[in-house]
Amino acid sequence: MTEIYPREMIVDESLPNSDQFAVTAVSGRVGRGVRANIRFERGTRVARFAGVLSxxxxxxxxxxxxxxxxxxxxxxxLLSHSCAPNCVLDMQRLEILALRDIGPGDLLTVDYAVTEDTLYRQFPCNCGSSGCRRWITGRREAVNEAGKAYLAGLEAKKVRSMVPPRARRSAR
Ligand SMILES: [Zn+2]
Structure with a gap:
């Protein structure tokens, strides 16, 4: 077992370790993510976390x-975003709580807009949930120009796919 945080950040033994979690590359996503190595029941604490205030x-x-x-x-x-996440953060207690049962291999996800007024960077989402917002912003910021263009592109694709193939051909 190894600690996930560097030694100088470890304040006590309740911080996460490699028996509980794996920090891994996530296919189809930029950057790394965190996977559970063990089970966590819905409603329970998944982990405590630490960091530097700024x-x-x-x-x-x-x-x-x-x-x-x-x-x-x-x-x-490093937690990944999902519009239907399996975790939520308690930013007062610095704890991750399970919103659903989580099993070994599951990627831990949170909704970034729950904690963040403004994101470091807005980004497209393809998390697969039925309520996916498609473009993720902080909770107090509007969709930026790149997001508007991205969403307009998705809308145009949707309209095209709604037109039956025959009508599409004769329209040319
Ligand atoms: Zn999504």
Whole structure:
């Protein structure tokens, strides 16, 4: 067993270790993610986390208050986004809680818009949930120009696929 955090960040034994979690590359996604190695029951604490407080938004930071962000590039800052996540963060207690039963191999996911007013970077989402928002922003920011273009492109594709093939041919 090894600790996931570097030694200087370990405040006590309740922080995550490699028996519980694996930090891995995630296929089809940019960057790394965190997978469970063991089971976690819905409603229970999955892990505690740590980090360095800052007033800057980083790629791997999470918002604690409007002015304060916890920077953690080792564990919680690597959690993947889903519009129907299996985890939620308690940013006061610095804990991850399970919203669903989680099994070995499952990717831990959170909804970034739950904690973040403004994202480090807005991005397209293809998480596969029925309520997928397709483009992810912070909870207090509008879809940016790249997002508008992306969503308009998806809409155009949808309209095209709704037209029956025959009508499409004769329309040319
Ligand atoms: Zn999504």
């Amino acid at each position: 007033n800057t938004v980083f790629q791997h930071s999470l918002q604690v208050s409007p002015e304060t962000h916890l920077h953690d590039p080792y564990f919680v800052g």
